[in-house]
């Protein structure tokens with residue numbers, strides 16, 4: 001589904017990650033791990049075509065990702081949520097539906113409510129983003145990303161700021177969507193529990209190495225990695241660097 | 242034996258045999274108190290001994306800032322050629338030293354932002370006002386998006402236009418009326434002072450009518466629009482930019498030009514002429530008031546003279562001009578908004594720049610119109 005070849009990314013002159021190679025299979029839940037500031041969000045912004053790579057190539061279903069006007073091929077949750085501040089939660093979720101479907105307003109409303117219920121925000125339809133908490137913004141962002149039932153979903157730290165119960169519920173939601181709709185999911189996360197619960201495969205990035213230091217099934221990485229940084233991550237140890 | 246004595250803590254330098262020296266700290270090291278005296282403590286490092294011990298065994302406690310200063314003192318001594326070590330740490334002092342000293346030093350990834358002098362800043366601002374390369378990109382993007390919109394007009398968020406017109410137009414009416422009334426009044430008064438000397442009172446109507454409809458009303462209205470709507474648009478779009486809302490729009494397949502820029506451009510292009518018509522009327526009314534109360538002209542005489550002085554072209558040239566002013570303000574404000582970088586400060590910069598550039602553009606466009614009209618003999 002997604003192929004990344006010798007990808008080098010950064011801002012201006014500064015390289016953040018270089019020569020990345022990985023593929024994400026259709027229907028997979030793929031986790032991108034790594035310490036704070038190692039470039040996970042940057043990688044995600046490139047995967048969805050918001051930034052142009054410094055080198056290498058990205059192909060999603062065979063074509064380079066480009067953001068142009070047209071029905072979106074994937075749903076995205078930004079790390080900040082990025083809800084439209086002047087619209088209520090319901091309007092936020094309804095926007096892609098109103099733009100890209102010909103459903104009548106009542107049908108849109110039904111779907112919007114269902115999506116908000118899915119992330120536990122029933123009753124908050126008419127709140128503005130400024131009137132809800134950080135974790136709720138994240139969940140509303142997920143509802144918006146799911147609005148069009150995209151075949152591919154990108155989530156930047158969906159469970160950051162969520163309590164353990166909501167976090168487990170979110171994992172369940174992602175698993176169900178993945179298993180029943182075959183939704184390919186790329187997820188940036190630090191939550192060990194989520195990783196083991198949902199991820200089929202993962203890569204681990206490192207700021208010092210400016211690249212991938214480990215890849216595979218999360219359990220393999222936890223149990224069989226020779227790399228001290230990987231072991232430190234999975235065993236919640238303070239790192240030496 | 243020398244020493245530095247301050248409130249809360251004491252330091253003394255003890256020079257021992259064999260090139261060994263010790264700085265002995267006693268008491269509580271709190272950075273707020275020891276900071277004043279720190280210069281004196283650093284003076285104790287000189288002359289640099291071959292071996293230096295920073296003896297902290299006498300310390301009862303030490304806070305975070307003080308720990309950082311102490312570690313820096315060790316580095317300084319090492320840089321000056323001493324073999325420096327912190328000795329005698331125990332308990333809380335020991336754990337603070339481990340906490341702060343445990344991380345290896347790394348160089349800054351970026352150079353600190355350069356501080357620039359006021360003259361350089363003036364130079365930079367002037368240059369950025371004149372050379373707007375990304376403004377050209379914007380013009381290109383606008384044309385491209387405009388071509389797409391012409392093919393698929395349904396893509397543009399026309400539904401936002403009435404609301405935007407209300408905000409830019411209806412909400413702006415009181416201030417437009419007030420300012421243009423005063424402008425008409427002042428113009429009338431200045432004209433009256435001069436014309437009275439020649440007994441040419443009635444020509445106040447000509448002067449006010451012409452200057453208000455041709456220049457003053459469009460110009461003042463455009464300035465108000467730049468200050469109100471131009472600033473609002475760039476702040477709004479700039480905030481959306483820095484909070485990733487523009488990126489989110491794009492991931493939903495919505496073009497920021499279709500969704501944000503075109504509705505605003507249309508709204509201001511429509512609203513500016515409407516406000517200018519109101520401004521024309523109220524400006525002439527201002528002149529009328531002066532004529533009636535200080536020149537003893539009658540209401541009818543004044544209006545009849547105004548009608549004689551103005552032809553349709555005077556009024557329409559002003560209104561046409563104002564539409565172009567509105568278009569300009571909207572385009573500049575949206576461009577500055579979309580080009581916003583950084584956080585809250587970036588939004589502030591974008592807003593300032595939108596207003597300043599709009600005012601500049603308004604005056605330039607006005608001059609161009611004057612030249613063109615002149616060429617056609619009007």
Ligand SMILES: Nc1ncnc2c1ncn2[C@@H]1O[C@H](COP(=O)(O)OP(=O)(O)OP(=O)(O)O)[C@@H](O)[C@H]1O
Nearest residue numbers: 011012016034035036037038039040041042043079
């Ligand atoms: N807009 C930007 N301009 C320049 N450099 C940036 C920008 N955004 C991020 N960076 C740099 O890119 C690097 C990676 O940032 P990124 O946000 O991708 O990290 P991350 O892995 O998502 O971290 P976190 O887990 O904290 O979200 C950081 O070192 C940061 O300094």
Ligand SMILES: [Mg+2]
Nearest residue numbers: 040041042079
């Ligand atoms: Mg991030």
